[in-house]
Amino acid sequence: MSSGGNSNDKPVNGKLYGRRNFLKISGLLLGYTGLSSLTVIEAFAASHAQDAPAPAKIIHLTQSEQDVFVHLIKAALPVEGTKLPSPEKAAVLQTLDKALLAGMEPHLLAELKGGIAFFDAGPKAAYGGKHFTQLSLEEARRFCDEWADADAVEKRGIVMGLKKLVGLAYWSNPITWPHLGYVGPISKRTNIPSLGNAPMPTV
Amino acid sequence: MTTKMPSKGLPVIQAKDIKESRLSLTADAVVVGSGAGGAIAAYKLAAAGKKVIVLEAGPYVPSEQFSEMLAVGMDQLYQDHGGQTNLNKDITILQGACVGGSTVVNATVCFRTPEYYLKLWAKEYGLTNLTLKTLTPYFEEVETNLSIKPRTATESSPCADKLAEGCEKADIPWKPSRRNVKQCVMTGACLSGCIPDRKQSMLVTYLPWAVAKGATIYSDTRVVQVTEEKGKVTGIKAEVIDQTSGDKKTDMEIKAPIVVLAAGAIQTPLILQRSNVANSSGQVGKNFACHPSLSVVGHFPGLNQNFYGAWHSLYVDKFTLPDDGGYILLNGIQDPVEATLNTERGTGKPFMGYILESKDYVRFISLIHDRNHGEVLWEDGVKKVKYDMHPEDFPAMIEGMRKAIKVLFAAGAKKIFMPTSHKLEINDPSEVDEVLGSLKNEIARYRYVSYHPQGTCRMGADPANSVVNPYGESHDVKGLYVTDASLLPTSIGYNPQETVYTLSSYIADRIVDGFSK
Numbered sequence: 001m002s003s004g005g006n007s008n009d010k011p012v013n014g015k016l017y018g019r020r021n022f023l024k025i026s027g028l029l030l031g032y033t034g035l036s037s038l039t040v041i042e043a044f045a046a047s048h049a050q051d052a053p054a055p056a057k058i059i060h061l062t063q064s065e066q067d068v069f070v071h072l073i074k075a076a077l078p079v080e081g082t083k084l085p086s087p088e089k090a091a092v093l094q095t096l097d098k099a100l101l102a103g104m105e106p107h108l109l110a111e112l113k114g115g116i117a118f119f120d121a122g123p124k125a126a127y128g129g130k131h132f133t134q135l136s137l138e139e140a141r142r143f144c145d146e147w148a149d150a151d152a153v154e155k156r157g158i159v160m161g162l163k164k165l166v167g168l169a170y171w172s173n174p175i176t177w178p179h180l181g182y183v184g185p186i187s188k189r190t191n192i193p194s195l196g197n198a199p200m201p202t203v
Numbered sequence: 204m205t206t207k208m209p210s211k212g213l214p215v216i217q218a219k220d221i222k223e224s225r226l227s228l229t230a231d232a233v234v235v236g237s238g239a240g241g242a243i244a245a246y247k248l249a250a251a252g253k254k255v256i257v258l259e260a261g262p263y264v265p266s267e268q269f270s271e272m273l274a275v276g277m278d279q280l281y282q283d284h285g286g287q288t289n290l291n292k293d294i295t296i297l298q299g300a301c302v303g304g305s306t307v308v309n310a311t312v313c314f315r316t317p318e319y320y321l322k323l324w325a326k327e328y329g330l331t332n333l334t335l336k337t338l339t340p341y342f343e344e345v346e347t348n349l350s351i352k353p354r355t356a357t358e359s360s361p362c363a364d365k366l367a368e369g370c371e372k373a374d375i376p377w378k379p380s381r382r383n384v385k386q387c388v389m390t391g392a393c394l395s396g397c398i399p400d401r402k403q404s405m406l407v408t409y410l411p412w413a414v415a416k417g418a419t420i421y422s423d424t425r426v427v428q429v430t431e432e433k434g435k436v437t438g439i440k441a442e443v444i445d446q447t448s449g450d451k452k453t454d455m456e457i458k459a460p461i462v463v464l465a466a467g468a469i470q471t472p473l474i475l476q477r478s479n480v481a482n483s484s485g486q487v488g489k490n491f492a493c494h495p496s497l498s499v500v501g502h503f504p505g506l507n508q509n510f511y512g513a514w515h516s517l518y519v520d521k522f523t524l525p526d527d528g529g530y531i532l533l534n535g536i537q538d539p540v541e542a543t544l545n546t547e548r549g550t551g552k553p554f555m556g557y558i559l560e561s562k563d564y565v566r567f568i569s570l571i572h573d574r575n576h577g578e579v580l581w582e583d584g585v586k587k588v589k590y591d592m593h594p595e596d597f598p599a600m601i602e603g604m605r606k607a608i609k610v611l612f613a614a615g616a617k618k619i620f621m622p623t624s625h626k627l628e629i630n631d632p633s634e635v636d637e638v639l640g641s642l643k644n645e646i647a648r649y650r651y652v653s654y655h656p657q658g659t660c661r662m663g664a665d666p667a668n669s670v671v672n673p674y675g676e677s678h679d680v681k682g683l684y685v686t687d688a689s690l691l692p693t694s695i696g697y698n699p700q701e702t703v704y705t706l707s708s709y710i711a712d713r714i715v716d717g718f719s720k
Contacts (some may be wrong), residue, residue: 078551082559099278135362137551144550149625156624157293157647163550171558172274180539181562182510185271185390187398192388194266194400196211197411201348 058093060101064133065113068120069093071133073166075140085175087166095169115158122147122155208415212405215263215302215374218423218443218452225454226443230256232461232714233439235426235474239673239703240465240687242405242413243345247711248461249416251571251718256457257410257418258439260425260466261300262446264307266406266501269396273540277394280308286296287469289577289590294495294651298467302422302538303406305467306700309654310393310515310535311382311402314697317525328692329664332673339707345704349383349403358387360512362565363534365503367517371615375606383700390537393514423456429462429478429683436462436682461714465687465707468656469579469588472689475660475670476581481677486670490661491577491590492694493653496570497600498545499607500537501616506563508537522606523696529572529596530603531696532610537566545650546620547627557620564620567611569603571596572696575658592651597644608635622650655699660689675710686710 058066073087087093101109120132123143127135135143147159169174177184185194231253234245241257261280272278277285282300299305302601316338326329345351370377383403393402400407410420421443428440439462443453448594464471472488476480491706500705514536537545539561548557558623576588592600608619612632621627624647629638642648662685663669666678675690677683686707688699695702 076550076554078555082555084555084559103400141550145626148547148550151643153647160547160624160647161648163554164544167554167558168274168540171543172272172540174272177539180559181507182539185392185398186511187271187388187390187392190389192399194211194398195385196400196407198348198350198385198403198408200208200412200415201408203344203347 030128058097060097060104062113064120065116066093067133068116069096069166071111071135071140072162073170075137075144076166077170078137082179083172084179087170090170090173090175091164092169095173096165100165100169115161117159118154119162167178206415206549211400212265213263213302213410213420215422217263217421218398218445221443221453223323223453226454226456228256228457230254230457230459231718232256232463233258233457233459234465235439235462236304236465236467236470236687237302237410237420238299238405238465238467238687239306239700240685240707241304241463242306242409243704243707244407244463244465244684244686244711244714245418245631246413246416247708247715248419248463249413251715253715253718254673255413255418256459257413257420258424258426258441259302259304259420259422260301260444261304261422263302263420263422264394264396265348266398266400269392269398271390271392271395271398273395273538276308276392281398282467282469287588289588290644291591293647293649294493294590294592294653296469296493296653296656298469298656300418303404303410306404307396307402307406308394309404309700310348310698311380312515312518312533312698313346313349313381313385313701314385316695316702317524317697322696323363324662324692328662328669330673330692331664333709340708341353341705341708342701344708349408349704350385351383351403351701354379354382354384354387354513354516356383358384358389358513359516360389360391360514360534360536361503361506361508362536363512363517364535365506365565365614366567366610369610369612370519373613375519375610376521377517377519380518382513382515383606384513387513389512391511391514391538412511421455426466426474427477429464429474429480429680431480431680431683434679434681434682436460438462461682461684463684463686463714464689465685465709467687468659468689469586470658471685471687472579473581473586479672481679481683483679484667484670486661486668488579488581490575490658490660490692491579491588491656492575492658492691493577493590494570494571494655494657494694494696495592495596495600495653496543496568496652497604497622497649497651498535498537498566498568499604499611499622500542500546500620501567501611501614502560502618502620503565503614503616504560505562506565507526508562508565510562511538512538515563519606519610520697522602523572525572525696528602529599529696530601530606531570532607533568534571535566535568537564544620547625549626553626565611565614565616567607569600569607571599571603572694575661575693578589578600591646592644592649594644601639601642605635605639622648653687656698657688657691657694660685661692662690663692674713675706684710684714
């Protein structure tokens with residue numbers, strides 16, 4: 001049970017993110033990280049709709065932050081040549097925004113935003129001054145793999161974390177599961193009866 | 204007082220049921236936390252005729268509202284929505300945060316406390332009362348009450364069967380797990396709660412039994428202070444929180460001569476630190492251990508496992524005691540969502556191809572007995588878990604993975620995927636030594652998961668180096684008890700749920716004895 005807030009860290013003020021904060025940011029994203037059940041179901045329902053609804057407005061990310069995620073989603077979740085639903089159809093960005101970021105405490109969201117900016121600026125030195133969003137998809141993939149094996153803790157952490165987020169947001173959507181031979185939850189579908197509460201103990 | 208026990212579900216007073224902005228209550232005992240340590244204490248005290256109030260910070264989620272979807276279950280049922288980590292945040296620390304606590308979301312793995320540790324605790328911490336002879340009736344009691352027994356031959360999974368085959372070929376002895384389950388229907392969804400109520404968690408056992416004996420349960424209620432006067436506990440102060448908005452709804456105060464803290468090994472010390480009580484030893488929050496684990500994944504083309512079965516059913520403990528290696532190997536079903544988290548296959552097509560082949564993977568978990576070198580702190584208004592993999596523990600993790608890989612290759616794995624930040628795979632047994640030899644103990648290099656935080660209010664005879672006495676009572680504050688995994692003086696290397704059940708039963712009986720004196 002909780003005795004206090006849900007956060008481990010102090011708020012970050014301003015936009016200067018030192019190494020210590022990068023550690024926090026990178027680690028923030030390493031958890032298993034649950035998806036808010038109500039909002040994820042909304043997002044999943046939207047992705048199931050026959051008449052595709054207008055994409056839900058993104059609330060918790062600026063346009064430049066969305067651009068980073070959109071580029072990462074394209075790089076990390078290619079579906080060409082498969083029967084998999086597109087990340088747009090699977091509402092990956094909407095799931096991230098509505099089901100994950102919406103429930104994040106403000107200071108953690110601020111740290112995440114700092115991490116996204118750090119990640120976006122990451123390729124500048126080695127990729128001719130380009131931001132992540134300016135890399136070709138092949139370059140973006142190479143950049144992610146380089147950072148995943150970097151000496152710097154914060155680089156490994158942030159790329160591992162951001163990739164986990166987009167992977168989780170995509171593959172947790174049930175519309176992706178039939179392609180894996182996974183039929184998802186079975187108890188309700190197959191009407192498995194509940195045993196209810198156990199009888200009072202005898203010892 | 205005995206009332207009719209509900210056949211299903213629990214009468215829980217939730218935030219939505221409370222209209223008052225202040226609530227003052229009295230009880231014979233307040234139990235803080237409704238998991239393994241709290242529920243048993245609550246039942247035993249209520250069965251002894253005491254007026255018991257149970258407070259749970261998490262929500263009440265009836266089993267029919269479970270999702271059997273890991274990502275959703277994490278949000279619904281886990282501390283910090285599954286995002287709880289160490290300070291450097293490279294170890295995910297999973298704890299249940301709902302009525303029933305971690306017992307709702309655990310993998311049902313039960314072990315009696317090894318006698319090795321009981322002897323060690325007697326020698327090092329003066330716990331001479333906790334002998335095997337004394338505790339055996341308590342093990343038997345909880346095993347009967349929770350249907351803890353070796354799993355049946357069919358209570359397995361294709362992955363576990365494959366690992367059993369590998370163990371036999373590698374001449375590594377495996378054992379069928381003991382589980383607290385009745386008529387398991389093998390949904391493979393233990394970690395997101397058991398919809399058909401087959402898992403004998405506190406939600407369907409000791410909590411409804413406690414209610415039948417008159418206990419009252421409040422959810423959404425987090426304790427902010429333990430109150431005391433002249434060295435005796437007087438009760439608690441708490442806040443009822445609207446889980447949707449996060450806003451405080453009600454200030455609660457309960458006067459009680461007995462307070463039992465069972466909020467888990469992270470929250471219990473935080474409550475004591477925030478209360479500034481029971482810490483003359485300076486040990487509250489110290490000695491944190493968490494059994495870090497890593498999963499290695501074997502590729503078995505054509506295996507076509509179906510993601511279902513008993514989530515856990517097989518283990519290897521030949522190497523578990525510290526002198527034997529300090530690690531245990533456990534199988535665990537890996538659904539596609541977990542597959543995205545446990546290993547790294549590279550970015551783009553390699554990752555997507557990896558998940559598309561999820562049916563062909565077998566995961567083997569290496570979990571280590573670790574040093575109690577961490578610390579849980581309430582600092583600047585937030586919690587901090589200061590713990591990194593200890594350099595002297597890291598070799599045990601490497602050896603655990605070495606054995607897991609050996610079993611996977613013996614079972615016919617064509618390739619092994621490693622739990623690193625970067626893409627790392629082993630294609631042939633001849634590569635194992637070189638790959639494992641290249642691994643260093645680095646932050647944010649591995650995908651650690653901890654399921655067993657423990658040790659932060661350790662039990663002992665000496666008030667100078669322990670928080671509670673050998674009977675679970677604070678050395679400093681009479682009437683204040685701890686009954687959760689905070690108690691454990693050392694890491695025990697095995698899944699601790701049965702140890703917590705047993706210690707809680709033992710301590711609760713001592714509390715009841717105290718009432719009658």
